[in-house]
Amino acid sequence: MTRPLSRVGLPGASSRHEITCPYCFASVARQRVLFRCRGQAGRTQGCAPVLDEALAAYMGSPAGASLPPVFAASGRKGRADCPACGRPTGNRACPECHNPLPAAYCDSPGRIVALVGAKNAGKSTYIAVLLHELMNRVGTELDASLVACDDRTIERYKRDFARPLLEQRRLLPTTASAATGPREPLVYLLTRTRRGRFTRARNDSLALVLFDTAGEDLRSREVTDLHLRYLEAADAIIFLVDPLELPGARTGLLDAAPVPRVPGDDPDSEPLNVIARVTETLRQRHGTRPGEPLPVPVAVALTKIDALRPALLRQSALHRSRSGAGVLDLDDRDAVDEQVRALLHEWQAGQLDTYLGQQYADHALFGLSALGGIPEGGRVGAGGVRPYRAEDPLLWLLHRFGMLDGVRPGGS
Numbered sequence: 001m002t003r004p005l006s007r008v009g010l011p012g013a014s015s016r017h018e019i020t021c022p023y024c025f026a027s028v029a030r031q032r033v034l035f036r037c038r039g040q041a042g043r044t045q046g047c048a049p050v051l052d053e054a055l056a057a058y059m060g061s062p063a064g065a066s067l068p069p070v071f072a073a074s075g076r077k078g079r080a081d082c083p084a085c086g087r088p089t090g091n092r093a094c095p096e097c098h099n100p101l102p103a104a105y106c107d108s109p110g111r112i113v114a115l116v117g118a119k120n121a122g123k124s125t126y127i128a129v130l131l132h133e134l135m136n137r138v139g140t141e142l143d144a145s146l147v148a149c150d151d152r153t154i155e156r157y158k159r160d161f162a163r164p165l166l167e168q169r170r171l172l173p174t175t176a177s178a179a180t181g182p183r184e185p186l187v188y189l190l191t192r193t194r195r196g197r198f199t200r201a202r203n204d205s206l207a208l209v210l211f212d213t214a215g216e217d218l219r220s221r222e223v224t225d226l227h228l229r230y231l232e233a234a235d236a237i238i239f240l241v242d243p244l245e246l247p248g249a250r251t252g253l254l255d256a257a258p259v260p261r262v263p264g265d266d267p268d269s270e271p272l273n274v275i276a277r278v279t280e281t282l283r284q285r286h287g288t289r290p291g292e293p294l295p296v297p298v299a300v301a302l303t304k305i306d307a308l309r310p311a312l313l314r315q316s317a318l319h320r321s322r323s324g325a326g327v328l329d330l331d332d333r334d335a336v337d338e339q340v341r342a343l344l345h346e347w348q349a350g351q352l353d354t355y356l357g358q359q360y361a362d363h364a365l366f367g368l369s370a371l372g373g374i375p376e377g378g379r380v381g382a383g384g385v386r387p388y389r390a391e392d393p394l395l396w397l398l399h400r401f402g403m404l405d406g407v408r409p410g411g412s
């Protein structure tokens with residue numbers, strides 16, 4: 001049983017009547033979602049595959065786009081009979097791009113999380129590690145399963161993220177601009193079992209859509225059309241900031257850390273300018289007046305904190321491991337938020353915090369490390385990938401989405 005989540009104050013979340021396609025980000029009325037014939041299987045008769053032109057256009061090639069036909073039908077309980085062959089089907093497809101919309105996605109509120117940050121901020125590495133954490137340690141802790149919604153997501157996660165980084169321990173290549181070819185989001189269904197003391201266990205589901213943007217594409221105002229739609233559809237934003245890019249952080253870095261850029265080198269890639277461009281895009285969609293804060297929650301995370309001198313972290317909240325098990329520890333949250341704010345100000349990057357406070361109704365600061373150590377020679381450091389607090393931004397967002405309780409262990 002899935003329960004509709006409360007959507008109080010959360011914009012963009014698909015309403016009861018509309019869903020946002022996680023592939024083309026079109027907003028479509030539920031009754032417009034198409035069905036796709038199940039085709040021939042074994043000895044049962046069904047429609048033969050034909051070239052699906054809308055899908056081929058989306059994928060940029062006819063390869064893999066020959067499938068049994070789609071058709072419109074009102075459908076009952078998510079099923080309809082194919083008008084051509086009469087076989088019942090429960091397979092759904094987006095009316096715009098014809099990508100499969102898994103039943104679970106149609107039934108659960110989809111939350112599109114936009115992951116943005118300058119070139120080299122650590123976005124791709126973060127996606128690889130965050131998903132792995134959710135499928136393993138953090139998933140267990142939350143009593144949650146993370147399941148890919150389609151085969152392409154499984155394949156792409158393995159090929160582009162898990163195999164190179166986690167198995168072969170090679171750093172990921174720079175993400176190619178979306179202008180060079182179609183790029184697809186990774187679509188997962190996160191299902192949490194919640195056990196009340198006196199109530200029956202209940203499952204809450206959330207479709208999690210992650211899109212790995214190329215920092216390159218966020219440098220200019222001419223963002224691609226797909227990016228624009230992705231940002232416009234976002235229900236939450238994770239904004240990654242590389243502390244090595246903050247000139248003021250230089251003195252706080254380990255000697256082994258790469259030398260930070262010269263300030264003013266490439267103003268387009270400065271964190272503040274990247275977030276300002278994203279913010280402008282969001283403003284157009286939400287139609288807010290300039291002084292009015294945007295309602296989309298923004299998690300701002302300093303990446304690569306393994307490169308900071310231990311002295312900086314010793315007294316710090318960031319130094320502790322998160323204690324919560326299946327809950328969001330709000331005391332810890334406040335302490336980390338304060339700590340990162342102090343670091344930003346110390347590094348003359350307080351502007352970033354001030355700007356976010358002015359533009360967004362709800363932003364929170366984080367510090368994390370996806371790799372857990374400084375890489376060497378294009379490879380992950382000797383100890384392997386040892387993420388640290390990588391899940392924090394997502395836990396906060398789950399809390400915001402009403403899927404994770406917040407507690408104050410201090411009891412206030």
Ligand SMILES: Nc1nc2c(ncn2[C@@H]2O[C@H](COP(=O)(O)OP(=O)(O)OP(=O)(O)O)[C@@H](O)[C@H]2O)c(=O)[nH]1
Pocket residue numbers: 117118119120121122123124125126171172173174175176213214215216303304305306307368369370371372373374375
């Ligand atoms: N020390 C340390 N370095 C990291 C970490 N994560 C990423 N890096 C370094 O940052 C580099 C860039 O990481 P990516 O994940 O490719 O960055 P990106 O934001 O996807 O970059 P683009 O695709 O160009 O936009 C990596 O090659 C690593 O050298 C981390 O947790 N710790």
Ligand SMILES: [Mg+2]
Pocket residue numbers: 123124125173174175212213214215
């Ligand atoms: Mg990348």
Ligand SMILES: [Zn+2]
Pocket residue numbers: 037038039046047068082083084085086087
């Ligand atoms: Zn058919």
Ligand SMILES: [Zn+2]
Pocket residue numbers: 021022023024025026094095096097098099
């Ligand atoms: Zn679509």
